[in-house]
Amino acid sequence: MGYKVAVVGATGNVGREMLNILAERAFPADEVVALASRRSLGTEVSYGDKTLKTRDLATYDFSDTDIALMSAGGDVSKEWSPKIGAQGCVVIDNSSAWRYDADVPLIVPEVNADAVAGFSKKNIIANPNCSTAQLVVALKPLHDRFGIKRVVVATYQSVSGAGKEGLDELFAQTKAIYVNDAVEPKKFPKRIAFNVIPHIDVFMEDGYTKEEWKMVAETKKILDPKIKLTATCVRVPVFISHSEAVNIEFEKPVTADEAREILRSAPGCLVIDKREPGGYITPYEASGEDATYISRIREDITVENGLDMWVVSDNLRKGAALNAIQIAEVLINRKLLPAKKKAA
Ligand SMILES: NC(=O)c1ccc[n+]([C@@H]2O[C@H](COP(=O)([O-])OP(=O)(O)OC[C@H]3O[C@@H](n4cnc5c(N)ncnc54)[C@H](OP(=O)(O)O)[C@@H]3O)[C@@H](O)[C@H]2O)c1
Secondary structure, eight states, rough: OOEEEEEEETTTTHHHHHHHHHHHTOOOEEEEEEEEOGGGGTTTEEEETTTOEEGGGGGGGOTTTTTTESOOOOHHHHHHHHHHHTOOOOEEEEESSTTTTTTTOOOOOHGGGGGGGGGGGGEEEEOOOHHHHHHHHHHHHHHHHHOOOEEEEEEEOOOOGHHHHHHHHHHHHHHHTTTOOOOOOSSSSOTTTTTTTOOOOBBBBBOOOOHHHHHHHHHHTTTTTTTTTEEEEOOSSSSSSSEEEEEESSSSOOOOHHHHHHTTTTTTEEEEOOOOOOOSSOOHHHOOOOEEEEEEEEEOTTTTTTEEEEEEEOOTTIIIIHHHHHHHHHHHHOOOOHHHHHOO
């Protein structure tokens, strides 16, 4: 007997990917329900070879649902996750609404699966920001061996990280430029087609953006509060997959060869690192894949115990949908899901 799973935000980029991954991984679900806003009532979405008709979140009763995979934004999550959790359904949330709550575990299964045990205080588990998820998968094995002191990261984030409106805007602007039409930025603050924008999410008082702050706070919560991290988050005209140029300073001496060997056998990591043209991964190739790819591993010639590397992953998968489903699998494998509904 399997579980009843609700995908909330099923018509969005992440929700659709969740449905794909549930089917691909043969997740033990007896029933999968697609939920979104009233606007999408009846909209058809694919789940493996089945088609689901989207239902309205506002009128759905969660009392016999085991797991809610939420990807409907922070405001919806703030309002609905506590109500869903109170009905005994475990919420795995993709928004930033709960990530920094001390009573909500923030989980990347390859890194801190054991921390999931604290979920029952609110019945909510948070998924990190997409740029943090892939970063900590690559940092964890190196931190365990060499002890990370400081990380400097620049991100190259795809437009799908800004939802379906982000994808539409890059597509529409690219088309408009080819036919000499006017380009009107709507979702992004400046033109994104054939451009890059060093600004994601809102500005904070200290000059960092919220996206950059999230990477700092989430890396500390998931991996180690002692790690110092500074980030510059940049939106680039790529449809799917985020890339990151990462500089790391360690406590212990490290060589590029040692790092490469460790990463080769680390969970979730795939090293593609030939020092020749094309011997590295690009976001186009990482799209639709599950791994966090690591390339361009080299010693930093300017500091003691420093490394540089290039980290790429599909933001809709490891950065969101896949990570959420891996968390659900941890709950099932560790027998942490309340039994009442499964038995009902
Ligand atoms: N994209 C990424 O790489 C990424 C990574 C990590 C986390 N996230 C987070 O995941 C969430 C979803 O992102 P996305 O990229 O999938 O966005 P999206 O493509 O814009 O989709 C948003 C989804 O939320 C639904 N929704 C909006 N308002 C709702 C309401 N009042 N009630 C019920 N459903 C509602 C939408 O349904 P309708 O179609 O009915 O409007 C749609 O299904 C966000 O919190 C985002 O920050 C995204």
